[in-house]
Amino acid sequence: EAGVAQSPRYKIIEKRQSVAFWCNPISGHATLYWYQQILGQGPKLLIQFQNNGVVDDSQLPKDRFSAERLKGVDSTLKIQPAKLEDSAVYLCASSPGWAEKLFFGSGTQLSVL
């Protein structure tokens, strides 16, 4: 069974530029999560989808971050414009349902200079 695919693996941009991350979850998984992880800290939930509907986006900085999950499958997370404090690893995860075992991608390490 294929795991959660994320791309790109690494991204370096300058502040005020835009960046997009892509995630392909495990087939059949209804729930998709985007987390932001600062080095050494626990992942912070940015947005959670159930199929193609948003369950929670209370900690998503909506003035600069946006996310969508088309047809309840793939998802993209965009930052526009990026700030220095956005430097982090962005993790995508999926699960069969809410609060079930999460499967993670390898993450995208973003550096904003």
Add this chain to the structure above:
Amino acid sequence: TQLLEQSPQFLSIQEGENLTVYCNSSSVFSSLQWYRQEPGEGPVLLVTVVTGGEVKKLKRLTFQFGDARKDSSLHITAAQPGDTGLYLCAGGPSGTYKYIFGTGTRLKVLA
């Protein structure tokens, strides 16, 4: 804001020592899960605890869910260098459908 606070934040111990990591919240959780994360990878599930007071053992790791389902602990017996990593508790606060992670405990076991 529902939070999962973990303590200690950092732990450096010698091989063979025992340790306990705590995960606390003011919210009730229907279940809690523990993950371990290694550098450059996503977290990997270790165990799920569901019932208040539940104790689960996974080789040298013992997990406990508090009676009120607001806290959990992870005890490692005779730690080994291979136990080194970032330990995370996680769960869905009752009354919500989101899934959050704890603040993390970074463990280093020295040979």
